Amino acid sequence: MTPDSNRAPRVPMFRDRTDAIATIAVGIVLACVAYSFARWAVVHAVWHLPADAGSAPCRAVKGEGACWAVVVENVRFMLFGSYPRAEQWRPIVVCLLFVSLYGASLVRALWTRWLLALWIADSAVAVVLLRGGRLGLSEVPTEFWGGLPLTFLLSTAGFTLALPFAVLLALGRRSGLPAIRTLCVGYIEVVRGVPVITFLFMAAVMFPLFTPASVSIDKLLRAQIAFVMVMAAYVAEVIRSGLQAVPRGQYEAAASIGLPFWPAMILVVLPQALRVSIPALVNTFIALFKDTSLVIVIGLFDLLGTAKAVLVDGRWVGFGVEVYLFAASVYFVFCYIVSRFSLRLEQELRRAAGAA
Amino acid sequence: MIRTIRWQLAVASVVVAIAAAIAAQTAVNLRARGIASGFDFLSRPAGFEIARGLLSFSSRDTYTRALLVGLVNTVRVSLLGIVIATSLGLLVGIARLSEIWIVSTVARTYVEVTRNTPLLLQLLFWYTLTQGLPAAPEALNPLPGVYLCFRGLFLPAPIWRHGFPWIGLERPALVGFGFQGGTSVSPEFAALVIGLSIYTAAFIGETVRGGIMAVGRGQAEAAVAVGLSRLHALRFVVLPQALRVVIPPATNQFLNLFKNSSLAVAIGYPDLMSITNTTLNQTGQAIEAIALAMVVYLAVSLSLAAGMSLYNGSVLRRGGGA
Numbered sequence: 001m002t003p004d005s006n007r008a009p010r011v012p013m014f015r016d017r018t019d020a021i022a023t024i025a026v027g028i029v030l031a032c033v034a035y036s037f038a039r040w041a042v043v044h045a046v047w048h049l050p051a052d053a054g055s056a057p058c059r060a061v062k063g064e065g066a067c068w069a070v071v072v073e074n075v076r077f078m079l080f081g082s083y084p085r086a087e088q089w090r091p092i093v094v095c096l097l098f099v100s101l102y103g104a105s106l107v108r109a110l111w112t113r114w115l116l117a118l119w120i121a122d123s124a125v126a127v128v129l130l131r132g133g134r135l136g137l138s139e140v141p142t143e144f145w146g147g148l149p150l151t152f153l154l155s156t157a158g159f160t161l162a163l164p165f166a167v168l169l170a171l172g173r174r175s176g177l178p179a180i181r182t183l184c185v186g187y188i189e190v191v192r193g194v195p196v197i198t199f200l201f202m203a204a205v206m207f208p209l210f211t212p213a214s215v216s217i218d219k220l221l222r223a224q225i226a227f228v229m230v231m232a233a234y235v236a237e238v239i240r241s242g243l244q245a246v247p248r249g250q251y252e253a254a255a256s257i258g259l260p261f262w263p264a265m266i267l268v269v270l271p272q273a274l275r276v277s278i279p280a281l282v283n284t285f286i287a288l289f290k291d292t293s294l295v296i297v298i299g300l301f302d303l304l305g306t307a308k309a310v311l312v313d314g315r316w317v318g319f320g321v322e323v324y325l326f327a328a329s330v331y332f333v334f335c336y337i338v339s340r341f342s343l344r345l346e347q348e349l350r351r352a353a354g355a356a
Numbered sequence: 357m358i359r360t361i362r363w364q365l366a367v368a369s370v371v372v373a374i375a376a377a378i379a380a381q382t383a384v385n386l387r388a389r390g391i392a393s394g395f396d397f398l399s400r401p402a403g404f405e406i407a408r409g410l411l412s413f414s415s416r417d418t419y420t421r422a423l424l425v426g427l428v429n430t431v432r433v434s435l436l437g438i439v440i441a442t443s444l445g446l447l448v449g450i451a452r453l454s455e456i457w458i459v460s461t462v463a464r465t466y467v468e469v470t471r472n473t474p475l476l477l478q479l480l481f482w483y484t485l486t487q488g489l490p491a492a493p494e495a496l497n498p499l500p501g502v503y504l505c506f507r508g509l510f511l512p513a514p515i516w517r518h519g520f521p522w523i524g525l526e527r528p529a530l531v532g533f534g535f536q537g538g539t540s541v542s543p544e545f546a547a548l549v550i551g552l553s554i555y556t557a558a559f560i561g562e563t564v565r566g567g568i569m570a571v572g573r574g575q576a577e578a579a580v581a582v583g584l585s586r587l588h589a590l591r592f593v594v595l596p597q598a599l600r601v602v603i604p605p606a607t608n609q610f611l612n613l614f615k616n617s618s619l620a621v622a623i624g625y626p627d628l629m630s631i632t633n634t635t636l637n638q639t640g641q642a643i644e645a646i647a648l649a650m651v652v653y654l655a656v657s658l659s660l661a662a663g664m665s666l667y668n669g670s671v672l673r674r675g676g677g678a
Contacts, residue, residue: 190654194650335473
C-alpha cells in the first residue's frame with residue numbers, strides 16, 4: 001500500500017518564496033528553543049555537588065539550569081535498583097547479556113534456530129544470576145531487583161514465553177473447530193479490549209486468591225505472568241496476519257503429500273508465517289519493552305520505577321525533569337535502534353517478495 | 357468428524373477444569389480471609405472524596421456513584437484527547453511529507469521521540485512540569501483573571517445573576533494557598549490530556565502519512581493542473597481520499613488512547629481505574645472490582661469500535677468504495 005519513499009507524493013504546501021519564509025520562521029523558533037535549552041542544560045547546569053552540600057547548589061540554580069548532579073549521584077540506583085552494591089557485577093553482566101542478545105538478533109546472518117534458543121537461555125541465565133543462592137552466589141530476593149535488568153528481563157522473557165501461546169491462539173482462531181475458535185477469539189478480543197494495567201492489578205491482587213495459602217507466588221513472577229497473558233493475545237494477532245499471508249497452495253501441498261495437521265503447520269506453514277511476521281513482531285516487542293514500565297503501578301522498580309523512586313528522597317524532590325530525561329534517553333536509544341532495524345527489514349522483505 | 361469433536365471436548369474440558377479449580381480455591385481463600393463475595397459493596401458509602409468533576413460527589417455517596425464519576429472522567433479525558441490527538445496528528449502527518457526540509461525534520465523528530473519512549477514516562481514528565489510551576493500566591497497571571505500555579509490553571513467562568521444582564525463573569529480569587537471561584541483545570545487532568553494527545557498524535561500522524569502516500573501523486577498534480585491552489589488540492593482532493601485508508605488504523609489509535617487513559621492511576625487523576633483501585637483497596641473485593649472495570653472498559657471499547665466501523669462504512673459508501 002505504501003510505495004517506496006522516492007515515489008512518495010510530496011504534499012503540496014508551499015513553493016519558492018513562501019517556502020523560504022516558512023523555513024526562516026521555523027528556523028528562528030527552533031533556534032530560540034535550542035538556545036534556551038542549551039542555557040538550561042549546559043551553560044547553567046550543575047554536574048557535581050560538593051560532598052556535604054546536599055542539593056543546595058542545585059536549588060540555587062533551579063529554573064535557570066539543569067541539575068545533572070541528581071543523575072550523576074543516582075545513576076547506579078537508577079540502572080540497578082537497590083541490588084546489593086557489592087554484587088552489582090551480576091546485573092551488569094545480565095544487562096550485557098541482553099544487549100548482546102538484541103545486537104545478535106539485528107544481524108540477519110545469525111537468524112537460526114540457535115538464536116531462538118539463545119532468547120530462551122538468556123532469560124534463564126539472567127534469572128539464575130540475579131537470584132543467586134547457588135554456584136557460590138549469595139541469594140538476592142526479587143524485592144531487590146530493579147532498574148534496567150528488570151526492564152530487559154520482563155520484556156525478553158515475557159516475549160519469549162508469550163510466543164508459543166500466541167502461535168496456539170493464532171492457529172486456534174483460524175481453526176475450523178467452533179469450540180476452539182470461540183475460546184481463542186474470546187480470549188484475544190477480551191485481552192485486547194481492556195487496558196494492560198487491569199491485568200497487572202489482577203496479578204497483584206487477584207492471583208494470590210487463586211492459589212492455596214501455602215503457595216505464594218513472587219510478585220515479580222506474577223507481573224511476568226500478567227505480561228505473558230497480555231502479550232500472547234497481541235502477538236497472536238500478528239501471527240494470524242502472517243498465517244493469512246501464506247498462500248493457500250502451501251496448506252494444500254502439505255496436505256496432499258499426506259502430512260497431518262501439526263507436522264504440516266510446524267514444518268511448512270509456521271516457518272513461512274513467522275518469517276513474514278518478523279517486522280511486526282519486532283514492533284510488538286518494542287511496545288512490550290515500553291509497556292514494562294507499567295509495573296511501577298504495582299510497586300515494582302524497573303528503570304522508570306527507580307527514576308521515580310529517586311524523587312522521593314527529600315534532597316532530590318523537584319528534579320523530576322532531569323531524572324525523567326535521563327530515563328527517557330535510555331528507553332529511546334533501545335527503542336530507536338530496534339525500530340530503525342524493523343523498518344529496514346520490512347523494506348528488505350518487501351523487496352524480496354517483489355523480486356520473487 | 358468424531359476426532360474433531362473429541363479434540364474440542366478435550367480442550368473445553370481442560371479450560372473448564374482449570375476455571376473450576378481456580379474458583380474452588382478462591383472460594384476457600386475468600387472464606388479464610390472473611391471476605392464475602394458479591395456486589396453488595398457497591399451500595400455502601402464510599403467514604404473517600406473525589407476532586408470536583410462533571411458529577412457531584414461526596415464521601416457519603418455510594419461506590420456505584422464513585423465508579424460512575426470515574427467512568428465519566430475517563431470518557432471526558434478520552435474524548436478530549438481524541439479530538440486533540442486527531443487534529444495534531446493530521447498536522448504532523450502532513451508536515452512529515454512537507455517539501456520544506458525543516459518542517460518535515462521537526463515532524464519526524466517529534467514522531468521518533470514520542471513513539472520510542474514509554475507513555476507512562478511521558479505522563480510523569482508532563483506532571484512533573486506542572487509541579488514545577490510557582491505556588492498560588494506567586495501564580496503566573498498571563499491574562500486578567502487567568503492564573504497558573506502548581507495547583508492548576510484557574511479561569512474566569514460565566515455565572516447566572518439575578519439582575520440584568522443575567523450573565524456575569526466570576527474571576528478566581530486567591531484564598532489562602534489556593535484559588536476559589538471561576539473554573540479550573542487540575543494539573544493531573546492537564547498532564548493526562550496533554551500526554552495522551554501528544555503520544556497518540558505521533559501514531560495518528562504516521563497513519564495519516566501512510567494514507568496520503570496511498571493516494572497517487574497524480575491526484576495532487578491533476579488538482580493543481582485544473583487550477584486549484586496547493587492548499588485546496590490538499591483539502592479537497594488528497595485528504596478526502598486519504599481519509600478512507602486512515603480511518604481503520606486511526607480507530608485503533610482512538611481505542612489505544614481510551615485504554616491508555618487508565619494510566620491516570622499513576623499520576624493520581626480519578627479515572628475509572630484509579631477509583632477501581634481505591635475501591636478494591638478499601639473493600640478487599642478485588643475480583644468484583646477488577647471484573648467490573650474490565651467489563652466497562654471492554655463495553656466502551658467495543659461500542660467505540662462499532663461506532664467507528666459504522667462511520668467507516670458511510671465514508672466508503674459516500675466515496676463509492678476504496
